[in-house]
Amino acid sequence: MLELYSKKEEHLPQISESELSDAEVMEEMFSIKERLKDRVIVLGHHYQQDDVISLADIKGDSLKLAQEAAKLDKEFIIFCGVHFMAETADMLTSLEQKVILPDLKAGCSMADMANRTEIDRAWSYIRNSTKQSIIPITYINCDAQLKAFVGENEGAICTSSNAEKVIKWALEKGEKLLFFPDQHLGRNTCFEMGIKLEEMVVYNPNHLNGGLTSEQIDKAKVILWYGYCSVHQGFQVDQVKKIKQESPDTIVLVHPECNFDVVQASDLNGSTSFIIEQVKKAKAGDKFAIGTEINLVNRLAHEYPHLEIRSLSPYQCLCTTMYRVRPRWLLESFRSIERGEPINVIKVNEETKKLSLLALQRMLEIS
Ligand code: SF4
Numbered sequence: 001m002l003e004l005y006s007k008k009e010e011h012l013p014q015i016s017e018s019e020l021s022d023a024e025v026m027e028e029m030f031s032i033k034e035r036l037k038d039r040v041i042v043l044g045h046h047y048q049q050d051d052v053i054s055l056a057d058i059k060g061d062s063l064k065l066a067q068e069a070a071k072l073d074k075e076f077i078i079f080c081g082v083h084f085m086a087e088t089a090d091m092l093t094s095l096e097q098k099v100i101l102p103d104l105k106a107g108c109s110m111a112d113m114a115n116r117t118e119i120d121r122a123w124s125y126i127r128n129s130t131k132q133s134i135i136p137i138t139y140i141n142c143d144a145q146l147k148a149f150v151g152e153n154e155g156a157i158c159t160s161s162n163a164e165k166v167i168k169w170a171l172e173k174g175e176k177l178l179f180f181p182d183q184h185l186g187r188n189t190c191f192e193m194g195i196k197l198e199e200m201v202v203y204n205p206n207h208l209n210g211g212l213t214s215e216q217i218d219k220a221k222v223i224l225w226y227g228y229c230s231v232h233q234g235f236q237v238d239q240v241k242k243i244k245q246e247s248p249d250t251i252v253l254v255h256p257e258c259n260f261d262v263v264q265a266s267d268l269n270g271s272t273s274f275i276i277e278q279v280k281k282a283k284a285g286d287k288f289a290i291g292t293e294i295n296l297v298n299r300l301a302h303e304y305p306h307l308e309i310r311s312l313s314p315y316q317c318l319c320t321t322m323y324r325v326r327p328r329w330l331l332e333s334f335r336s337i338e339r340g341e342p343i344n345v346i347k348v349n350e351e352t353k354k355l356s357l358l359a360l361q362r363m364l365e366i367s
Contacts, residue, residue, distance in 0.1 A: 045081035061272035113227035114181035116145040129214035135174035151358035160271035180225030232257035254291030
């Protein structure tokens, strides 16, 4: 469940298509953005739709946007991404700065797969099952309460760009790892670091004691949470095999949120930034089948016409929650700032923020 810090403040976007056409929305947006340029900055995640990305002052993946947010001095940050990213930006900015999410319903299905009650219950069971020291690591795609949990328990946050470094740090510090909420990023990264599949177990919060005996927990090196990204889960190993049969020289390049079999069958895997880097440095005529969100894949295909770029999947692997941020909702955010009544401001409470920052700062130092 997506937690809104103040449901009363939730503002449903109002600008209808009968009031303004899409072209008029963009026209007004460029002029209002110019008027507010000393006070407002727009951050955009790579999975946003093209019109939204065209308005972003800074675009990036979760790590880059978190690093950039920590350096911003503007009064308002409009975050074109999903809820956990806006929360992270709020934690990294000052009390006076305001972070706005154009649509409060832009959540993340993966982040919703772990909540604080479930994590507390799992932590207690896991700690009672072993005498070994355990370090909790959360993928940044989670609610602020989980970031606070990790901060409080000597752990750290990671993104797909720095997961290996953070996991290495954690395993130097403790004997075991609890990794949530994305089992695939955890499994794929640990496996590449030389940890065997037999040393990893999956804790499923829908089962009693996560479906694990104390003995299984005691033997495991890594305890993975049963969570996943519904978008990246859409890529299948059969799609990789089909592409390799039809076009053996096509490079299959996937995100580590894809399942283990897909990542193993691919040629390359890495974060969103890694994927973009591979495309940037490719030579004319190179072919790619990319396993990540469709808005990014289509944009890369458009920006690099000398390459052959397509999605790994024949289906549209679209992040529907990222897609909720529409240009007209962004305009609504700008208008609200201009009239002095900003809407959809994301505020993390101070105690949660303080603890989460411990984990976030550890991540930024390790990265
Ligand atoms: S792509 Fe997946 S992990 Fe990223 S925001 Fe969408 S649902 Fe969440």
